[in-house]
Amino acid sequence: MKNNKKSYVVHPLFETQKKINPVVLRFILSNEFTRVDFGYAAPWMYIKGGWIHIAPHAYLAIDGSPKKYALMHTENIPIAPQKHEFETTEDWKVFSLFFEPLPIQDCVVNLIEEENPSENDFNYYALKLENVLDVEIIP
């Protein structure tokens, strides 16, 4: 298969980035998985910074397509019902979600944690992945 072992870094572009915590920082596209890297700074409104986790049914979808790319595993963030409890409002975390592989091509992606989200859910819309073959990762 072409590009079988290659993987690429993509810096996503946002039409309007409403949700900035956690912030989507980077996509890594390969034929084995699609990894999305996030940064999260514990917010001041919770006494000890609150907690985070990700729903096991989170998925990626290409805008306009019904196909769902399921969450496979995570790094540095627990899958619900487990939680990561912060200790202070100064804490921060970089974490990664690994999904089934998106096709390695330019596309617009939605990341959905909940179909009917509250403001606390990690839903992101219209993440533009452009020039996806430009930056290849050195294995």
Added chain:
Amino acid sequence: MNLSKSAFRRYKVIDGMLRNSMRKYPTIIEIQEACYVKLHFRPSIETLQKDMANMRAPYPDGFDAPIQYCKINRGYEYTDPNYTLTGITLREDEIDAITDALDLIKMIGGSRISHQFNQTVEKLFSFTLDGGASLKNRRPFVQIMIPPVSRGFEHFDLFYEACKERQTISMLHFSYNKRTFTHTYFHPFLIKEFENHWYLIGFSETHKAIRTFGLDRISAPLKTKKKFIHSELSEIDTYLNDVYGVFPIPGAQKEKVKIKASKLSTHYFQAYPLHESQAIKKNPSGTSEISFELIPSIELAQYFLSRGSHVTLLSPTWFVNFTKDLSQ
């Protein structure tokens, strides 16, 4: 090559016996006796025969040792008289000198140098060690402060390789002050340690300028094939030579920085110069005016502030004001 330390120590004894020109053609019994004297245990004849077979085996499984049994002289020999197990012949005092130097490197190394480097040092130690000497029994005669491993240091090897091979890094950065994250493509040229903190310096595509990032704030770095942007050699030299610390004040140029030092501080500046450009003009009372040719940096301002009333910053005026603001 999968080789135990004890086997290698036997090889060293065998090698020493076969290279001893004063007593050529040692027998297997004599080798066994030499092992007992040097290693304080007596390996079996079978073990020693197996050792010699292993030494004969071609590299990388063995050492290509040209060992043969001489039927006329009834003992073993190297058919190539110039052969040595380690490729170089070292005298006892040379081995001592290397061992002392490695001791020092190991002391400086510890957590600060990469894992691979430490492994190499270990390997060198095992090659230079003779007979019963054991590193574990060596007590250091020099001690420097070795801080515990810090966050981000686990990426040291990746950063080192990227600097060396001129590879662009994709990395995530968290700013403690702004509490914001960024993804940037970074073109590193230097890893710098300052006051036990480690920094990566290079060209940041996000900032379109040379930037310094603490290793502790960098996450998930990846080496990429993105075209590397080379920084100007003069800029690199600036970072290497003209900055005290790691964060030069943006827009600052190299210039003369003058301070007034108390009697006590003058002693310390004399004993521990801050920078190679330091020039001291002493007053009869023991106080002094000290000048440096430097790019003013945040660390320089902090250093002067930390000396309290013992140091007064005189010029340049803008840096005097900057330092005052920093203290408030």
